[in-house]
Amino acid sequence: MRLIGTIAFGIGLWLIGGDLNPAWAVNPAGYGQAGGEFDIRIPRVPASELAKAKAMKPPFEATPDILEEGKQIFLGRGTCFRCHGKEGKGDGSAAKILPIKPRNFTNPRFKKLRTPGELMWVLKNGSLGQTGKVPGTGMLPIVGQFLSEEDGWKVILYELSLGESHQP
Ligand code: HEC
Numbered sequence: 001m002r003l004i005g006t007i008a009f010g011i012g013l014w015l016i017g018g019d020l021n022p023a024w025a026v027n028p029a030g031y032g033q034a035g036g037e038f039d040i041r042i043p044r045v046p047a048s049e050l051a052k053a054k055a056m057k058p059p060f061e062a063t064p065d066i067l068e069e070g071k072q073i074f075l076g077r078g079t080c081f082r083c084h085g086k087e088g089k090g091d092g093s094a095a096k097i098l099p100i101k102p103r104n105f106t107n108p109r110f111k112k113l114r115t116p117g118e119l120m121w122v123l124k125n126g127s128l129g130q131t132g133k134v135p136g137t138g139m140l141p142i143v144g145q146f147l148s149e150e151d152g153w154k155v156i157l158y159e160l161s162l163g164e165s166h167q168p
Pocket of ligand 1: 015037038040044074078079080081082083084094098099100103104105119122123128129130137138139140142146147155156
C-alpha cells in the first residue's frame with residue numbers, strides 16, 4: 001500500500017508541476033477510492049471560503065429556457081458530458097480513466113447538500129476532492145477558462161434540476 005501511495009503522490013507532484021503547495025506534502029488520502037464517487041456529504045469548498053461561496057447566487061431563475069440553455073452547454077461546448085455522462089449520472093466515457101468518479105447529478109441528495117454558489121466555486125477553482133488534497137481530480141477550473149460566469153450559472157442550474165426528474 002505504501003508503494004501505491006508513493007506512486008499516486010508522484011503522479012500528483014507531476015500534475016501540479018513546479019507549483020508545489022505544502023498542503024499537498026502528504027499522501028493524498030482516498031486517491032482512487034474504490035466504489036465510485038467521493039463522499040457527497042463533505043463540501044468541496046475549503047471551510048475558510050464556504051460562507052463566501054454560499055453567498056454567491058445565480059443572477060436568474062431556473063426557467064425552462066435557462067435550463068434548456070444549460071443543457072446545451074452541458075452537452076456541447078462545456079464538455080461536461082464527457083466525464084459526468086449525457087444524463088449527468090457520472091458515467092461519461094472519460095470517467096473510466098479518472099482516479100475519482102465524477103459527481104452523479106441525478107442523485108437527489110446533490111441538490112439537497114449543495115448550494116449553487118458552492119458549485120460556482122468549484123467551476124472557478126476546480127475540486128481537490130473531499131480531503132482538499134487530491135491534485136488532479138479531473139474537475140479542473142472551467143469558468144474563467146473556457147466558459148463565462150453566466151454560462152456557468154446556466155449549467156449549474158441545469159445540473160441541480162437533474163435530481164428532480166430522476167426516476168429510479
Ligand atoms: C475531465 C472530466 C470532467 C469534466 C470535463 C467535467 N467534470 Fe465536473 N467533476 C469531475 C470529477 C472527477 C468530479 C468529482 C470531484 C470530487 O469528488 O471532488 C467533478 C465534480 C464536479 C462538481 C462538484 C460536485 C460537488 O459534489 O460539489 C461540479 C459542480 C461539476 N463537476 C460541474 C461540472 C460542469 C458544469 C462541467 C462542464 C462545464 C464539468 N463538471 C466537467 C470531472 C469532470
